[in-house]
Amino acid sequence: xxxxxxxxxxxxxxxxxAASAGPDDDTLVVNEEIEMVTKTAAPAHIADVxxxxxxxxxxxxxxxxxxxxxxxxxxxxxxxxQAIDTWNTVEGSEGKSCASCHDDAEDSMVGVRAVxxxxxxxxxxxxxxxxxxxxxxxxxxxxxxxxxxGGKMAAMEALISVQSRGMPVNVATDGPAQSTWExxxxxxxxxxxxxxxSCANCHxxxxxxxxxxxxxxxxxxxxxxxxxxxxxxxxxxxxxxKGCIRDTRAETYKPGSADFVALELYVASRGNGLxxxxxxxxx
Ligand code: HEC
Ligand code: HEC
Numbered sequence: 001x002x003x004x005x006x007x008x009x010x011x012x013x014x015x016x017x018a019a020s021a022g023p024d025d026d027t028l029v030v031n032e033e034i035e036m037v038t039k040t041a042a043p044a045h046i047a048d049v050x051x052x053x054x055x056x057x058x059x060x061x062x063x064x065x066x067x068x069x070x071x072x073x074x075x076x077x078x079x080x081x082q083a084i085d086t087w088n089t090v091e092g093s094e095g096k097s098c099a100s101c102h103d104d105a106e107d108s109m110v111g112v113r114a115v116x117x118x119x120x121x122x123x124x125x126x127x128x129x130x131x132x133x134x135x136x137x138x139x140x141x142x143x144x145x146x147x148x149x150g151g152k153m154a155a156m157e158a159l160i161s162v163q164s165r166g167m168p169v170n171v172a173t174d175g176p177a178q179s180t181w182e183x184x185x186x187x188x189x190x191x192x193x194x195x196x197x198s199c200a201n202c203h204x205x206x207x208x209x210x211x212x213x214x215x216x217x218x219x220x221x222x223x224x225x226x227x228x229x230x231x232x233x234x235x236x237x238x239x240x241x242k243g244c245i246r247d248t249r250a251e252t253y254k255p256g257s258a259d260f261v262a263l264e265l266y267v268a269s270r271g272n273g274l275x276x277x278x279x280x281x282x283x
Contacts, residue, residue, distance in 0.1 A: 021215055022208045023058035028277070031071055034166040036275040043272040045173065049204060055274055056217040059207075060282060064229065067281040076158060076227035076279035079151075079234050083159035086152065092143030101140065105159055113164035113276050117265040119177045126180040128261055129157055130236065148256030154225045154234035161225070161278035169222050169276060171268045184266025187259065193250030199267075202244075214283075219244070220271040221264065223280030230283060237264055 028036040038055035041047075057065060067073045087098045087105055102108040116129040127135070130153055134145040146153040173181045188199045202211065203219030210216070224237040238255035241263055245252040253259045 021210060023054050023217075026058070026062075026065065028055070028057055028065070028069065030069055030165065030277075036166060036277055037168065038274065038277075040273040043269065046270055050218070050270075053220065053271055053274055054207075054218055055271075055277060055280075056220055056223055056282065057277065057280060059215045059217040064281055064283055068277070074227070074279065074281060075232070076225075076234055076281065079155040079227075080159050080162055080279065083152075083155040086156060087159065092137070092141035094140065094142040096141050098136070101136075105163060109160045109163040111164055111167060113161040113278065114167045114170050115172070117171060117177075117180075117261060117268060119172065119175065121176075126177050126261060126265055128256075128264055129160060130256065131261070133157070133160075148254075149236040149239045151233065154236050157236065158225050158234055158279040161276060164276040165278070166275050169268060169271045169274050171265060171272060173265075173269045177265065180262045181265050181269065183259075184262035184264070187263045188266055192245060193248030195248045197248045199244070218270070219267065220274060221267050222271045222274040223277040223282075225279055227279055227281050228283065229281070234279060237267070241267075 023039075028038050030036065036055070036057075038057055039052055042050045042053045046053075057068060067075065071077050084105070090097045090100070098105070113129060116132070117126050119125075120127045120132070123135075130148055133153065133156055134148075137143045138145050146156075171177075191198045191201065199219060202216055207216050207218045221237045221240075224240070225234040226240070227233070228235050236255060238260045241260055242252045242255060
């Protein structure tokens with residue numbers, strides 16, 4: 001890191017750079033049943049910079065962690081229930097619901113979250129789960145697209161993600177997805193804004209440190225969408241990226257933009273091997 005970046009980070013870190021609370025050593029088991037891999041060897045493509053990848057869960061307070069350990073306590077599950085109703089509701093010119101083609105999400109959507117964002121051959125593009133959902137709404141149902149990071153979308157994303165809980169994130173970074181992945185990587189390491197900070201400056205160089213009152217994690221997205229106590233709703237990964245970029249006082253991108261799709265693929269790939277934890281709970 002150059003001197004400028006160090007100065008910028010020192011300016012936003014509440015404590016001296018050396019102070020580190022580190023991740024905790026707790027284990028995450030959801031509903032006393034689903035054992036989550038929350039720490040594991042880093043995937044090969046980042047092994048030269050990070051030994052172990054870790055879920056953001058390890059960096060939260062015990063009370064916040066506890067909310068994610070039991071579905072009756074997890075405030076995000078209300079939205080999952082709402083999405084089950086949506087799943088079964090007929091909408092649009094074709095007179096179809098998601099269930100018309102995909103039957104029960106509990107069966108048809110197992111393992112789907114773990115491999116998204118994913119290359120779609122027919123469309124010739126990398127698609128996030130949210131893009132695929134909107135594609136089905138528009139082209140299969142003849143219904144209006146949902147707002148990319150809106151409540152309906154985040155809830156549906158959570159319902160689909162929940163079917164993969166405990167499965168390892170396994171997004172493809174090679175083949176036809178490679179150029180998108182490279183674009184995302186470039187973004188991850190590019191310093192932006194008045195503070196001239198990259199994602200890596202905070203989430204790779206400084207995880208474990210305190211930044212203002214917050215305990216800095218690796219910025220993983222295996223738990224997304226995330227219920228935040230701060231805004232009492234589900235938050236998509238793109239909404240979180242937007243917030244982080246804004247914190248560096250830079251112009252940010254729009255949720256659903258090609259830039260954020262590429263960034264999501266790259267960030268997801270940094271968590272390959274961690275369990276899908278969505279919907280998780282954060283402050
Ligand atoms: C008329 C049938 C139809 C309806 C209705 C429909 N889909 Fe789909 N869906 C498909 C088809 C066909 C594919 C595979 C498309 C492809 O690969 O491009 C698909 C693919 C998907 C996938 C990706 C699965 C994977 O393994 O990659 C998801 C997620 C999905 N649909 C969600 C939904 C949701 C949510 C709804 C309701 C809002 C919905 N679909 C409504 C036909 C439908
Ligand atoms: C100035 C430091 C800083 C920069 C730069 C920054 N973030 Fe963050 N980020 C934070 C803080 C603080 C949090 C909240 C605590 C935590 O989870 O790390 C956070 C949270 C996150 C989370 C939520 C993690 C979870 O488990 O809930 C993601 C994802 C994330 N950041 C991604 C990014 C990406 C991608 C970039 C680059 C576009 C970025 N961040 C840039 C400080 C930063």
